[in-house]
Amino acid sequence: MKPTRSLMLVLCPTLVLGFLYYSSGRLHLRTLGQKSRYYPRFLFLSLSLRPLELQYKYGNLSKGECKPGYSEAKMTSIYPKFVKPVPMFLEPNFKRLAKISSYPPPFGIKTQEKIIDVILAETKNYGLGPELDSLSCKRCIIIGNGGILSNKSLGSKIDEYDVVIRLNEAPVSGFEKDVGSKTTMRITYPEGAIQKPERYEKTSLFVFSAFKPLDFRWLRQMVFKEKLRGTEGFWKSVARSVPREPEDMRILNPYFIEEAAFRFIGLPYNNGLMGRGNIPTLGTVAITMALHNCDEVAVAGFGYDMSSPRAPLHYYEKLRMSAIKESWTHNILKEKDFLRKLVTAGVIQDLTNGI
Structure with a gap:
């Protein structure tokens, strides 16, 4: 019993970690062809700070295709307080x-x-x-x-x-x-x-x-x-x-x-x-x-x-x-x-x- 129990103690955490890793990969791959508006903005901002996630998010786009939110994602990596929405021109308000x-x-x-x-x-x-x-x-x-x-x-x-x-x-x-x-x-x-x-x-x-x-x-x-x-x-x-x-x-x-x-x-x-x-x-x-x-x-x-x-x-x-x-x-x-x-x-x- 003891060898079997020890094996299970090792195997279970390994399986859990493997599942999480696989699920994470599936989540990233699923986001490639979808607009960022379907996901919470904070999620993309947090992901955008890491090069690997940037690659997942934009790597599947066709060459020359516009990358939604790309400059903001990059900018927040060096200026975390950067906030994108600021109007170009003065308006009546x-x-x-x-x-x-x-x-x-x-x-x-x-x-x-x-x-x-x-x-x-x-x-x-x-x-x-x-x-x-x-x-x-x-x-x-x-x-x-x-x-x-x-x-x-x-x-x-x-x-x-x-x-x-x-x-x-x-x-x-x-x-x-x-x-x-x-x-x-x-x-x-x-x-x-x-x-x-x-x-x-x-x-x-x-x-x-x-x-x-x-x-x-x-x-x-x-x-x-x-x-x-x-x-x-x-x-x-x-x-x-x-x-x-x-x-x-x-x-x-x-x-x-x-x-x-x-x-x-x-x-x-x-x-x-x-x-x-x-x-x-x-x-x-x-x-x-x-x-x-x-x-x-x-x-x-x-x-x-x-x-x-x-x-x-x-x-x-x-x-x-x-x-x-x-x-x-x-x-x-x-x-x-x-x-x-x-x-x-x-x-x-x-x-x-x-x-």
């Missing part, structure tokens, strides 16, 4: 967003509530549009302006993304082979906006990012097609008109500037005011926005190679890398550390390998 109500521009909307109300009442639209807003999975790419894009022939690959985000006045026409022809939105501020009306895409969203109170006055004049006046205070010339209808204009949620600066990059807080070296670049702000609103995020054209002073600074002009001067507003080194962290962790994909 923007005053409920407590995180931006305490800061003046660029980190919030304090002191600008009335003029924002007026602008939003005229634009009337606050999303990407019915087709994109209805997608259950979005693949987004942010196109930087770096010379590293030249001669890469990435245009067709860039155009495959659902949402293509461009920055400031970087041109598309004539550079389609390298940068693509599709533009979902162009994010800019007054000094960075395209100044020649004929260079604007006819179907893209004009997305405004404010860095100072004066910027909202400029936007109001653009939305209402008023004659530009009161240009004192801009650090360079600004566009005198924007050839887009009000319904094609949006105001970027300033939460992404605040989060990128203080939570992700670790720039000086300066009592929540703009100061030396505490403003993230628009590219990093756009990436932060995409991480909250897209399931997969890629970038191209990011990164400055300071060891190659003769390399082109931008893909569309002859300026060289040596033209970069120390920035008063940005901390390029700390920002690059943050972006490299995202690439290393697989949160974003860098198509040009410049980060």
Whole structure:
């Protein structure tokens, strides 16, 4: 009896562990072809923190198929407090967003509530549009302006993304082979906006990012097609008109500037005011926005190679890398550390390998 009893004491736990292991494998395999909405969100967040479970969840998808929740799953592995749902653009109920109500521009909307109300009442639209807003999975790419894009022939690959985000006045026409022809939105501020009306895409969203109170006055004049006046205070010339209808204009949620600066990059807080070296670049702000609103995020054209002073600074002009001067507003080194962290962790994909 005693040998048999000892054998059972060993065998029973082994069988139980084997059953649990088998059941676990069956559970993972069953989730592969099903939408994440059929399972509790906390379950996927906990699973997403471990590489093996990520492989189980996404490994059976076809090549190129969008991975629902992928960027969020990766992001929470390095920033556990990251919460995905943050609206891209300001909506009429923007005053409920407590995180931006305490800061003046660029980190919030304090002191600008009335003029924002007026602008939003005229634009009337606050999303990407019915087709994109209805997608259950979005693949987004942010196109930087770096010379590293030249001669890469990435245009067709860039155009495959659902949402293509461009920055400031970087041109598309004539550079389609390298940068693509599709533009979902162009994010800019007054000094960075395209100044020649004929260079604007006819179907893209004009997305405004404010860095100072004066910027909202400029936007109001653009939305209402008023004659530009009161240009004192801009650090360079600004566009005198924007050839887009009000319904094609949006105001970027300033939460992404605040989060990128203080939570992700670790720039000086300066009592929540703009100061030396505490403003993230628009590219990093756009990436932060995409991480909250897209399931997969890629970038191209990011990164400055300071060891190659003769390399082109931008893909569309002859300026060289040596033209970069120390920035008063940005901390390029700390920002690059943050972006490299995202690439290393697989949160974003860098198509040009410049980060």
